[in-house]
Amino acid sequence: MFDEDSKAKFALYLAVFLTVLGYSGRYIGVEPLNNQFFVFAVWSFVLLADNLTYRFKGNSLLISRTPEFLVLAAWSLAIAGLLELLNLRLGAWHYLNQSSDLSMRWTGRALTWASVLPSLFIVDEMFRSFGLFRGLKSKVFKIKPGLIEGFYTAGVALLCLALAAPGFFWPLALPAVFFLAEPLNLRLGLPSLLREWEGGLPGKTLRLAAAGLTCGLLWNWWNWAAGSGWKYDLPSPLSEMPAAVYAGFPLLGLAAYSLYSLASYLRAGKTWEETAWPMPGKPPAAAVQWAAAALLLITSYIALRAVDSHTVKMFLGWI
Secondary structure, eight states, X not given: OOOHHHHHHHHHHHHHHHHHHHHHHHHHTOTTTTTTHHHHHHHHHHHHHHHHHHHHHSOOHHHHOHHHHHHHHHHHHHHHHHHHHHHHHHOOEEEESEESOHHHHHHHHHHHHXXXXXXXXXXXXXXXXXXXXXXXXXXXXXXXXXXXXXXXXHHHHHHHHHHHOHHHHGGGHHHHHHHHXXXXXXXXXXXXXXXXXXXXXXXXXXXXXXXXXXXXXXXXXXXXXXSSEEEEOOOGGGTTOGGGGGGGHHHHHHHHHHHHHHHGGGGTTOOSSSSOOOOSSOOOOHHHXXXXXXXXXXXXXXXXXXXXXXXXXXXXXXX
């Protein structure tokens, strides 16, 4: 319907509008703009970063692969909902000053969850367009069964520790996701960082880690500036070092990539990436895909309600 240049201009104008609206509302103290500042900040950033990528290399996720962007945002919402349900056990974070208006609260929360994966992967693509870690080579090695078994063992052990004693070990759940998802991706023929390592190509791993750290810094800044937000409940040994949370964001970039690659099994390995990765073997039946979509939609609804009941510690109303 629109060519890419038209979409790029519209996305840029929308980003500027959201930036002006969000930041002016934040600094003047106008509600609900101040309360929902994070939503305006993160989505204006997503639009601007994607636009910058398009200007640098002539294509980008949102502008050139719009359907994939929408699928990614939907999966981001669903995966974030699953993590919120896991957080009911881990107690890793809680929310403060949430709007007392249900529609506003859920809309803001859903838009926030839907921004996580697009933020990470668009920043990764932006860094790639800048040439970051381009052409970087490492030693080629063959992935042996022992390494795969070690990944599974580490993943199960870390996840069990996190679930058994979350007050001390909840940060271990993040590497557990990576250690469990990566060997599955390799086995199923899906996009895999292990396969990149095997080929002596560490660039993608380093870019994803850099994207995770970049987004983490920005997310926490916007969270601090917003009228509502979240607070991490760090384990006792780390409670006196709030900056320790930033150490987890590079790993978040890797875990997010691995988890979304695993989810791409339902679409025969098709992901947000510019180059297609055809999955060997027969893809899941359409009925399985629709059932998974319905399950994730239901799970997202349950997560929204569960957060209100168990994770929000303070609601806020205004005149």
